[in-house]
Amino acid sequence: MSDAAMKPGWTPRSAWAGILSEGSFGAKGSAGVIVTAREGLGIASLIAPEDGEAALSQAVKTRLRLDLPTTPRIAVLAGRALVWAGPGLWLLVTEDRTGFADDLQALSGLAAIADQSDGRAVLTLSGGKIRAALAKGCMIDLHPSAFPVGSAALTSIAHIGVHLWRAEDGPNGAVFEFMVARSMAGSFWSWFSASAAEFGCQVTIPRACHVGRG
Amino acid sequence: MRIPCPHCGARDAQEFTYLGDANPKRPEGMETTEAAMFDYVYQRDNPAGRLRELWYHGAGCHAWLVVTRDTRTHAIEAAEPAKPTKAGAAA
Numbered sequence: 156m157s158d159a160a161m162k163p164g165w166t167p168r169s170a171w172a173g174i175l176s177e178g179s180f181g182a183k184g185s186a187g188v189i190v191t192a193r194e195g196l197g198i199a200s201l202i203a204p205e206d207g208e209a210a211l212s213q214a215v216k217t218r219l220r221l222d223l224p225t226t227p228r229i230a231v232l233a234g235r236a237l238v239w240a241g242p243g244l245w246l247l248v249t250e251d252r253t254g255f256a257d258d259l260q261a262l263s264g265l266a267a268i269a270d271q272s273d274g275r276a277v278l279t280l281s282g283g284k285i286r287a288a289l290a291k292g293c294m295i296d297l298h299p300s301a302f303p304v305g306s307a308a309l310t311s312i313a314h315i316g317v318h319l320w321r322a323e324d325g326p327n328g329a330v331f332e333f334m335v336a337r338s339m340a341g342s343f344w345s346w347f348s349a350s351a352a353e354f355g356c357q358v359t360i361p362r363a364c365h366v367g368r369g
Numbered sequence: 370m371r372i373p374c375p376h377c378g379a380r381d382a383q384e385f386t387y388l389g390d391a392n393p394k395r396p397e398g399m400e401t402t403e404a405a406m407f408d409y410v411y412q413r414d415n416p417a418g419r420l421r422e423l424w425y426h427g428a429g430c431h432a433w434l435v436v437t438r439d440t441r442t443h444a445i446e447a448a449e450p451a452k453p454t455k456a457g458a459a460a
Contacts, residue, residue, distance in 0.1 A: 227377060227430075241430035242376055242450065260425050307375065311428035312382055 170276035170337045179357045187284030187354030193277035197255035202267040203243045227307045228319045276340035281327040284354035291350040304344045313346040315339045376430040384428035391421040391456040392433045
């Protein structure tokens, strides 16, 4: 997308453009479900080579000051997260793309790295009724006793592959990040909006669209 | 049926894809006999009882697992990563 963005006439387009609209829908009153679209994230998949996990782990520790999670967890520091995505497989997720390319370059000899920034669509989900809404299709037990802050999981919701993790709690309680393939964003929203409507749902789309790559 | 994925925890079977018996080893194609290759490709036991079988956790961790399951009761005795033993790989 970055090359295309430099050409006149091409404008980066949010994965949620034409799918989400700002405002409230569903039941009236205070929203039980709060949705925030994520824009401008840096996302890359990291696959460690056979017997190369220790070297990658060391490099990640040095470069990002993060420990590679070896269980379904996330490691977060200073706007960067490493999300477990399977044995020997992780996602690096950064709040913006400043320095993102440099991070990938620094790790490039130690893992198979692919930039997924424009290939995934992410929503931040919270609110007092968020677990009730998700329970209509999510087979993961998201109760705090089973899914504490920092937990991650890959699963299938409405036949859509979903990567999810629990961020630090916010003012509305538990906060979940839900990531789907960009091409499935519309299908995921179709399921989620129908599930969340009875609780009242408030949607926020941040102004900042794609930030230039560092 | 829920499969206790060693990476992800217990998950519904719909997250997995079934391959079958984990025991057959692919013969070296250039050296083996036609009969041995026929056996490997087509012949499978169909036991009523304990079976080691391959499952792929496609909606989860994308790992192949060897699941030891009783085909009569669906009771699962063990589920372990297939990679260390290279289950299903060439002999």
